[in-house]
Amino acid sequence: MGLIASAQGLKTVEKARLAKGWARQASIWYGEAHVELPTLKRFLAGKVAVRQENFEAICKAVGVDWKQIVDWEKSGQNRVEDNSDIAQICxxxxxxxxxxxxxxxxxxxxxxxxxxxxxxxxxxxxxxxxxxxxxxxxxxxxxxxxxxxxxxxxxxxxxxxxxxxxxxxxxxxxxxxxxxxxxxxxxxxxxxxxxxxxxxxxxxxxxxxxxxxxxxxxxxxxxxxxxxxxxxxxxxxxxxxxxxxxxxxxxxxxxxxxxxxxxxxxxxxxxLKGLDFQASLKILNAKKLIFVPQQAEKLINDYNGNPLALNHICEHIQKVFAGNVSHYETKYTILFPLEFETAINKNCEFL
Ligand SMILES: Nc1ncnc2c1ncn2[C@@H]1O[C@H](COP(=O)(O)OP(=O)(O)OP(=O)(O)O)[C@@H](O)[C@H]1O
Ligand SMILES: [Mg+2]
Structure with missing residues (x-):
């Protein structure tokens, strides 16, 4: 069963917490109650139900009688929300x-x-x-x-x-x-x-x-x-x-x-190695290159599926050869932008 604290009940808890000198989401509090922080946050928000054993433990840690602070009406209507949607909110x-x-x-x-x-x-x-x-x-x-x-x-x-x-x-x-x-x-x-x-x-x-x-x-x-x-x-x-x-x-x-x-x-x-053939091919297609399968294979192998290098070369082919890989191949050289080449040389053990 899941429980929700009443507004008045939360005030009682607040007083008890201050008397202990604890911060609102003090780790000692949820640590003593053996619950996670998101559970304490849900308890304090008073909007969705908290599992009864957790509810009791949170109250006990701060020295409050849990039965005195439950909002029974709201608790009856609510499901226990212990799923990842709530974790996401937190x-x-x-x-x-x-x-x-x-x-x-x-x-x-x-x-x-x-x-x-x-x-x-x-x-x-x-x-x-x-x-x-x-x-x-x-x-x-x-x-x-x-x-x-x-x-x-x-x-x-x-x-x-x-x-x-x-x-x-x-x-x-x-x-x-x-x-x-x-x-x-x-x-x-x-x-x-x-x-x-x-x-x-x-x-x-x-x-x-x-x-x-x-x-x-x-x-x-x-x-x-x-x-x-x-x-x-x-x-x-x-x-x-x-x-x-x-x-x-x-x-x-x-x-x-x-x-x-x-x-x-x-x-x-x-x-990390380069992208596989299918993933690399998607880069070529996204850049709207014109090619036959063997040309794609060659281009991807030349650059070892490195997405940065593929992006650069695709942009180059698009700009200089209107996206046509055949035209590029007639003037074929492995073109690395200068800064990329320098960086690669520094890290040649990865190649
Ligand atoms: N899986 C992928 N699919 C599509 N594009 C990718 C993929 N991985 C990386 N890219 C693109 O390749 C380029 C380089 O990627 P990224 O910046 O992640 O490389 P890096 O290894 O972190 O480089 P650096 O060592 O310089 O930091 C970016 O433009 C990125 O968007
Ligand atoms: Mg990076």
Whole structure:
């Protein structure tokens, strides 16, 4: 059976909570009641029913007699809503920096495996590695869209700016987002912030995407200081080693070496290859190229199904040869835009 608290009952609960000195959504409260935060939020909203045993436990934790605060009339009319739609309502998102993934082809198997790692195997760190333009960011965004309803919080942080944010800046912003509005007292020391983040990761289910991890090591070495990079490494190691219920997804051109030494931790690493033939073909068709099947096959093989490279070459053929692959082939050279070629050369171990 599901129960809803009356308006008056919620006031009684509010008083009891304040007497205990607890925040409105204090982790100690739902921790003592052995329920998840979304359940406490539903209880406090007083709109949909909460399972009776959870209702009783939440009241007991705050020292209130549950029978005194039930709205029996409303409870009788309501179903228990413990499904993912409600979890979705409770999801708090911070993803201004996330890429929009309206066009996404293929990668069904990779997505399936990654979803299983996150939802069933509860992996704590998921790394997507691969050469520039292979589709790491796009896959991370698609994956996040598909699994985020299983989480209480979802945050996407891009490390791709010309200079990656200092860890202090990243953690301060992240922790402000993850803490309740009432909390204003945040540590200013990186190590304390890491401890705080890990505590939040233990008490809440947080999905964090760090996009472009390779930039941390690159900017740090450009500036001649390893300090912040070492701190980032320490953060990653602790997220992997410590037991918690959250998940960090990392996209990177270079494999983070701090993770290669971690065994017996629930971490997965996926090295992305190019898109398969069918998915690559969709790029050619979307760019309205004119070709016969063998020409498509050759073009896709030449660029190893790399979606960035395929997009570039398709645009080039469209612009210079009016989309006609035969005309392009008569002047055939493997054309890489200069910046892409430079990036590929730097990462030739992926090829
Ligand atoms: N599965 C896909 N279907 C269609 N387009 C894709 C797919 N994956 C990636 N793309 C497109 O290819 C381009 C490069 O993708 P993305 O930015 O994800 O690569 P990346 O591996 O993150 O590159 P970088 O290492 O430079 O960050 C983007 O324009 C993206 O929209
Ligand atoms: Mg990327």
């Amino acid at each position: 999801l708090k998102e911070d993803c201004n920096e996330m890429h929009d993934v309206q066009i996404f082809y293929g990668r069904e198997q990779e997505l399936e495996n990654l979803k299983q790692s996150i939802l069933q195997n509860r992996s704590r760190v998921v790394t997507l590695c691969g050469q520039p333009g292979i589709g790491k960011t796009a896959l991370a965004a698609k994956l996040a869209e598909e699994v985020k309803s299983d989480f209480e919080y979802f945050s996407w942080r891009s490390l791709n700016d010309s200079v990656a944010p200092s860890l202090l800046k990243l953690l301060s912003g992240l922790i402000k987002f993850l803490c309740s509005e009432e909390e204003t007292d945040f540590p200013s020391d990186v190590d304390e912030l890491i401890d705080k983040l890990l505590n939040i990761f233990s008490n809440h289910r947080v999905l964090l995407v760090l996009d472009g991890w390779e930039n941390i090591s690159r900017t740090q070495s450009m500036e001649g200081s390893q300090t912040d990079y070492e701190k980032y490494s320490k953060l990653l190691k602790r997220i992997a080693e410590r037991k918690h219920k959250s998940c960090v997804v990392i996209t990177t051109q270079e494999e983070p070496k701090e993770l290669s030494s971690l065994q017996d931790t629930p971490c997965v690493k996926t090295r």
